[in-house]
Amino acid sequence: MSTGKDFETGQFPTWCPGCGDFGIWTALKNAFVEQGLAPYQICVVFGIGCSGNMASFLNVYGFHGLHGRSIPVATAIKLANHKLPVVAVGGDGDGYGIGLGHLIHAMRRNVDITYVVHNNQIYGLTKGQTSPTTEHGVVTKSTPFGAIEMPINPIALAIDTGATYVARGFSGNVKQLTELIIGAMKHKGFALIDVMQPCITFNHLNTFHWFYQRIYELDKEGHNPVDKAKAWARAMEWPTQLSVDENRIDKIFTGLFYQEYRATYESQLPQLQNQALVEQSIDDINIQPLLEKLA
Amino acid sequence: MIKINRLNWKIGGEAGYGILSAGEIFAYACLHGGLETFAYLEYPSLIRGGHNTYQVWVREDNVQSHSSHIDLLVALNKETIEKHLHELVPDGGLIYDENDNTLREYACATRQKNCFAVPMADLAKQAGGQKVIRNMVAVGSSFGLINYPYNYLFDLIARFFEKKGSKIIELNQLAAKAGYDYVNHKYSSQFEYKLKVRRINNPKILINGNEAIALGAIKAGMKFYAAYPMTPATSILHYLVAQERNYNLVVKQTEDEIAAINMIVGASFAGVRSMTATSGGGFSLMTEALGLSGMTECGTVVVIAQRPGPATGLPTWTEQGDLRFALHAGQGDFPRVVLAPGDPEECYELTFLAHNIADKYQLPVIILTDKYLAEARQTVPLFNQDSLRIDRGELADTNRLAVDARFVRYAVTMSGVSSRSLPGQAGGIFTANSDEHDDTGLANEEAKVRTIQLEKRMKKIQSLRAYIKEPIKLYGLEGADITLVGWGSTKGPILEAIKALTGEGKQVNFLQVRCFEPFPVKEVDSVLRQAKQRILIENNYSGQLGGLIREKTGIDIAEKILKYDGRPINPEEIINYVNG
Secondary structure: OOOHHHHEOOOOOOOOOOOOHHHHHHHHHHHHHHOOOOHHHOEEEEOOOOOHHHHHOEOOEEEEOOOOOHHHHHHHHHHHOOOOOEEEEEEHHHHHHHOHHHHHHHHHHOOOOEEEEEEOOOEOOOOOEOOOOOOOOOOEOOEOOOOOOOOOOHHHHHHHHOOOEEEEEEOOOHHHHHHHHHHHHHOOOOEEEEEEOOOOOOOOOOOHHHHHHHEEEHHHHOOOOOOHHHHHHHHOOOOOOOOOOOOOOOOEEEEEEEEOOOOOOHHHOHHHOOOOHHHOOOOOOOOHHHHHHOO | OOEEOEEEEEEEEEEOOOHHHHHHHHHHHHHHOOOEEEEEEEOOOOOOEEEEEEEEEEEOOOOOOOOOOEEEEEEOOHHHHHHHHHHEEEEEEEEEEOOOHHHHHHHHHOOOOOEEEEOHHHHHHHOOOOHHHHHHHHHHHHHHHOOOOHHHHHHHHHHHOHHHOHHHHHHHHHHHHHHHHHHHHHOHHHOOEEOOOOOOOOOEEEEEHHHHHHHHHHHOOOOEEEEOOOOOOHHHHHHHHHOOOOOOOEEEEOOOHHHHHHHHHHHHHOOOOEEEEEOHHHHHHHHHHHHHHHHHOOOEEEEEEEOOOOOOOOOOOOOOOOHHHHHHOOOOOOOOEEEOOOOHHHHHHHHHHHHHHHHHHOOEEEEEEEHHHHHOEEEEEOOOOOOOOOOOOOEOOHHHOOOOOOOOOOOOOOOOOOOEOOOOOOOOOOEEEOOOEOOOOOEOOOHHHHHHHHHHHHHHHHHHHHHOOOOEEEEOOOOOOEEEEEOHHHHHHHHHHHHHHHHOOOOEEEEEEOEEEOOOHHHHHHHHHHOOEEEEEEOOOOOHHHHHHHHHHOOOOOEEEEOOOOOOOOHHHHHHHHOO
16 A cells, blocks of 8 residues: 655655645645555656646656646547556646647547646746736736736636536645545546645735635535536636735635536547557558558 | 550649549559559649649659659640640640630640540530549540550549449449540540550559558557648548558547647657657647657657748648758757658658657657658559568566666666656656656756766667668669769659660769768768769758758768759759759
8 A cells, every 4th residue: 555655756845835836746645545556557747837846756657748738748648558547737827828728629528637737826937927827917027017818717618618527626725635636536537626726935916815715615515516507607706806906805616616427538439448559569560451452 | 656655644623623533543543554653743722723733654664753744634724734735745645625615725726736625524414424523534535545445444433432332433434434435436546655554463552652651650550640730741640540440549630739749759658659740830839849759768750741831831832841950850959860761662661660769769750751752652562561570679677677666767878778667567667857857757957967868868879870771772873973862752753864864875873861860971971972973952942961961971062953942853854954
């Protein structure tokens, strides 16, 4: 039986002390341990950013790819070896900014992977620029007069685009996040977990304290995740507003918003029914019938 | 004087007139009668309208290119005469549809002798079909004129339209027969070019470069293919996806080329041979992940079917303008292999080799072709399957791995190649890292680690040099008076030119460079130092191979035939240059 320690490489995280990333790291390790998985039985693909730096702290088969490109890599690993649990980890810049195109297509494709997004609503590793989820009006290094664009709503986007497991976690609630990750990994299909992860260094608006004031857990509110209309309504309750008002208190729901049972991409490929691609022998493949068609 | 079995046929018409199927049926009908062909299609980037041509050069010996001299021109529109009549040889013939008034007036005005008017639209109608089956009347007319047995055409129409049902097949056969009979009775005695069936012992195929690449990949055990459609690489996607279930492949059309190459890197990491194909524009999007393949040491095969750039360029035409791009794409130093096949057989063999190299040496392998090679069909013997051996390189043995330690995936070795484990394998845990990393893949920015790992990766280029058996090929006699130098698809036109020049008593040989990285410095140097007169032939503006040769050997090839109008070099241009 593996323990949390087995999932550590020995390199201690380089995140700022108090960073929300620690909570996500812990929840991932817990989720793996609770599922009885050994480190070699899991593959995690990382994007680039503070979140992606976890590649050197989490002891699993890791792939630390390019900025924004974790999803295509994870998709292909799953298609090459669909028996392997595949998790992707990135941040809001990585997944909702530069990599958004891949994310939308992955959600409609419904490949069985779990995508955990560290959403701190700021670019941390590049030291404090606006991100796709930065609130309107927020002053950052690249928006000194306040962000002009409206933020992306990842939960609403995921429900709309066809993700089959859509959840929001909070790095300040490791217990709930662990359960969400386990649920996502057990779910057959594309799972998005948007994790609110306060950046204590560059985001002075969306702090731990700010979240604690607003967060409500969906399952305690009697939410039924198969109800798509309700899921949508609750996703829309994010306190998006046209100017930052620190004193305004809205509800931010965490937990499983939406779950749908739809055939995965790989389950619809008859060529994968007997063996994973990686298990197939490649010696002595005979192309004679193909040559004869060209004669 | 009757000319047997040497005919260059060309049909032209609007897009949507069935020029492609007419051309393919003509070429395969010749193949089935034991003749060799080279079949070449030109078309603009649109679906309807515009002007398409299909050329089939037919002979008894191996035909390796198209030619600018046409013996029989078949016009379904005015543009065919306008643009191509000057290509007709003096005793050549022109067949045209006299039901088209504009076309008739234009054809008569040319005062071309051997002008054969055929009421194609009427014959199509009498056969019971629409105007669109004029193309079969035209093919029938052509074979009727050159006295080639009708039954080959009959059989091929059945094969080509198999999926469309017996009614369509019969209609097309009737139309072809009507054209055949009409022209055979009325005109065949007036035309000196004839095709005669030959009996051949060895079966042959008619294949283009893209199909040959797909076959090489399937044979090599490629199981994962991801690509975004882009001319002229798209038909590889079509070919492979049609075989998805027969050969247990996963073929994925992606949202863009960035996804495509990141996916094949991921599949390679998981232990599956993988490939993508694109043209220059798509490859531009792939450059960052090409470096990822190099950095993480996940071997990949990337096919670039070149077309004229920059930007959208000339989407359906040909050029060799991406040699330097393939060599230098991506930031930083990382090892890569760049191969350039010159004909379909080489496409097949080098694609197979590319997959072995990618697996064994764990790096990206680029295969450079172009529109001309990708889409032109050539008669070749059945591909060899027996001598090809899969070489997966060093895979870690699970029994010898310590379960609790991280695997030293990037161990420093003499060759630079380290043994690899596959995700899910007990004891094989490592991180494939786009950041510089230590030998287990953990991010590491120490100067010493960086130097060691970079040198380890780069060493692979020297180690694999000997693995590529024929980085160059020399055709013709050593010590010839003239040495032609080229790469890729210009091989065919060059070899055709050499045949003609040899017939005129000239001594000409050809140095074909098939591998650009690692560059075969010694081989190229030794051939060129001996050469008496060197002529560089490339389908690009800047003479990119010439520049590379100068960079690597110090030899400057002063004489150059460079063509960059989107059209392939034809043998006559080379012959004329050599003859001054």
